[in-house]
Amino acid sequence: MLDRDQYIEKAKAKLDEWNAEIARMQAKADAAEADAKAEYQKQLDEMREKRDEAEARLTELRNASDSAWTDMKAGFDTAWQNVSNAFENAMSRFR
Template sequence: MNDSDREAYEQKLQAQLDEWKAEMDKLQAKADAAEADARIEYQKQMDRLEAQREDARQKLTELQEASDSAWKDMKSGVENAWDSLNESLKKARSRFK
């Protein structure tokens, strides 16, 4: 992977993180507006999502700082974190409806 491909890939990941953050903000607003019992459960879900987003953000930072050889090895770990966060967001969306 050349430098421009790597940069484009990292920019794509950052854009996805930003999109997920915006979606999580919307879910947080729904959680805040929920009845007391539901709000507690929603907040637990939001806390888990935020922890996963932070983990994904950290992995992106590590990927951006990695050498070329390490970057290739780290890519699969980043993709696993992305898949996990995406799946959690899907579940949260269905619960918040």
């Protein structure tokens, strides 16, 4: 099992990966024709929303007291999985 700092760093690394993917998709959207650009932008907005939700949850977890860490981690794991699935789903529709 990962300790608290390792756990947070792993989640942060995933957010960095998502940010890179959003930047890649933004470049693709910028080069798209007008009709496709609107759909790409919609998917990008959804991806950013999910990324922002994950960042907010990570901040809550990072700021949790030691006594609340275990309880919050369990809730974070579930929420993180839901956000991750939604982000991946939005990303797959973009391709």
